[in-house]
Amino acid sequence: MVKKPKRYYKSEALPHDRRNFIQSDAFLCHSYKSFGILSNDTDLEKLRIHIKSKGESSKGNTNSGNSGHSTIAMQTAMDSTRGNPPPATPQNRDKNGQNVLHFAAARPHGRSAFYRLVEESRSSLSERDDKYRTPRDVASENDLQENVRAIDKYVINLAADGKYQELNELLLDGYDHMVDIDDDSGLNILESAQKKKQYKTVEFLRSVANFEERRDWLHKAIRVGSLPHVQYICDSADVARAKDEHARTSLHIATLCEEKEIMDFLATKYPELLTIGDNFNRIIAAEFCSPS
Incomplete structure (x- = not known):
């Protein structure tokens, strides 16, 4: 009789550290x-x-x-x-799941250059590579805070412009740095939307x-x-x-x-x-x- 593989999915039957492990990429690999x-x-x-x-x-x-x-x-x-x-997808992701923003986020750029790329690129900020990193994660791991701020600025500007549908797409795609970011003046994304009287966006952000x-x-x-x-x-x-x-x-x-x-x-x-x-x-x- 073929021995059935042992299952580790019922979390209530596992110790806490094992529950963490089964949800990790290491377990899947x-x-x-x-x-x-x-x-x-x-x-x-x-x-x-x-x-x-x-x-x-x-x-x-x-x-x-x-x-x-x-x-x-x-x-x-x-x-x-x-x-x-x-x-190849319209975003031209490579075999490691990285799009053009992942590559650019890992490198320093001239003033406003990376922000313009984020703004003009068809690639999504929510896409994750083989290590489950977004372009923002890549920038943060490489300690390129200018790139992190450029991405945050883009997301905040979506809110200030009332583009809550685009914010919703980021949310549905698992983007996880939306309501915890500030602009250069210290205003968070909700305050920026309120300042611009984007009330539908404010309502959306409060529901996140x-x-x-x-x-x-x-x-x-x-x-x-x-x-x-x-x-x-x-x-x-x-x-x-x-x-x-x-x-x-x-x-x-x-x-x-x-x-x-x-x-x-x-x-x-x-x-x-x-x-x-x-x-x-x-x-x-x-x-x-x-x-x-």
């Missing part, structure tokens, strides 16, 4: 390697989430002839190219903390496998599609945690989740997210 999916550490776009199907495991199927449907592996967390090298808390509770409910809590919390498409600091939506997390019922619920109620990729544009195959 370990999982990929242990299932034989990670063939090359530098070729991250070939990663596949190799997780044993709960339905097949419950049947105790050991027939190697049924290997084509014995796992959710290779089937659920497939990238949009289904095994082929990912095509509650939205992030709801997103986090949804993701926690998925990790402990509580479908009733997921159904209660996930009452809008925005909450369902909101990404965490690892660029994962609720459906990505449900797949990683082998929660097939939750996968079915999310994909059925919010089919747009099937088109949203993670930091490497990996999506979930629709045919494996529907009730059997």
Whole structure:
């Protein structure tokens, strides 16, 4: 009888340090390697989430002839190219998931040059590379505070100009430095929007903390496998599609945690989740997210 891989997803059954580990990238990389999916550490776009199907495991199927449907592996967390090298996106991200802003953020620039690049570039500030870093994170890690301030200035100017829809896109994509930033005069983003009488933007900014808390509770409910809590919390498409600091939506997390019922619920109620990729544009195959 084939020994089932030990699961580490139910957080209530684990010590605190183990719960932290299972949510880390180190655990995911370990999982990929242990299932034989990670063939090359530098070729991250070939990663596949190799997780044993709960339905097949419950049947105790050991027939190697049924290997084509014995796992959710290779089937659920497939990238949009289904095994082929990912095509260049409009943002021209490289194999490490970095766009032009990631590269520029790691280098010093002349006065206002980096801000102009942020303003004119089609690349998103919310995109994360293979280390889950946004361009702002890259600038901060390289101690390039001028670049950090340029990014913050751009975000604050969105608020001052009343562009709350663009701010909302950043929020949904997991950008995590929106309400904790100040401009050169010391005004925070909320005060800047108030000063410009952008009342809709002010209302949006005041809702950010509650939205992030709801997103986090949804993701926690998925990790402990509580479908009733997921159904209660996930009452809008925005909450369902909101990404965490690892660029994962609720459906990505449900797949990683082998929660097939939750996968079915999310994909059925919010089919747009099937088109949203993670930091490497990996999506979930629709045919494996529907009730059997």
